[in-house]
Amino acid sequence: MIKTFPTVFLMASIMWFTVGCTSQKAQPSEKKSPVQGFRTDTTYFITTVDESAPTKQMRNTYLEEYIQKSEIQCSQYLDRPIAQTSSSKSDTRLYLALFDTVSELFGVKPITDTAKKLYRKNEKSSNETKLAYRRALSPEIKRGVEIARERYARKLLSNRYRLIESYTMPDLYRDLEKYDRLCNYDTGLVEINMILKKAGKEKKGKIAPFSPKLTINPETIREKVEAVTIESETKESKNNSN
Secondary structure (H helix, E strand, O other), X not given: OOOOHHHHHHHHHHHHHHHHHHOOOOOHHHOOOOOOOOOOOOOXXXXXXXXXXXXXXXXXXXXXHHHHHHHHHHHHHHOOOXXXXXXXXXXXXXXXXXXXXXXXXXXXXXXXXXXXXXXXXOOHHHHHHHHHHHHHHHHHHHHHHHHHHHHHHHHHHHHHHOOOOOOOHHHHHHHHHHHHHOOOHHHHHHHXXXXXXXXXXXXXXXXXXXXXXXXXXXXXXXXXHHHHHHHHHHHHHHHHHO
């Protein structure tokens, strides 16, 4: 008995540790691996889910609370000072596409060609120009993010009628991670481009391009692109002349 006690104690300790580790299901926001970008903080959520025996009601209540609080947190995340927000590698591609779409819609190719030239430069002045475009278009970019997330949230909420066996908690957690990933400036730029292209297609249709039905006014985008381009070009000309 004396010889076997350490072994029994060791086995019991391993079993306790294993059960303790596997009994806790990590939710999307609780994973310890570092996450870049926005992630909804579920620390103070009211809703709790019994991971060992989740129900349809638990899932739906958690989903509704997640969307409600994620919307607030995402808005605060996007309200950070523009200078503190990091630029992704796709920023240049998205802005250049935006300039092209504005050109196609409004016929302002000289302005948008200049904007593309200024944006492509790898100089300090170019970084300031990029920041100027982002600052100017920030309200529209943020609204673009809201539109994309609202659309995806409606898709998520449509799953409330499904049985827990057909739309499980792992399914929900996976979709909520996708929902969180939509909270970034790239999403807003993509959405703006889609709205501008839609305005171009409907220019001769029933909906006028500047109709209130369009959630972002294309004319506002054109005005801001033009204003930043003219100002940036003027500054560059002054710097070159000095």
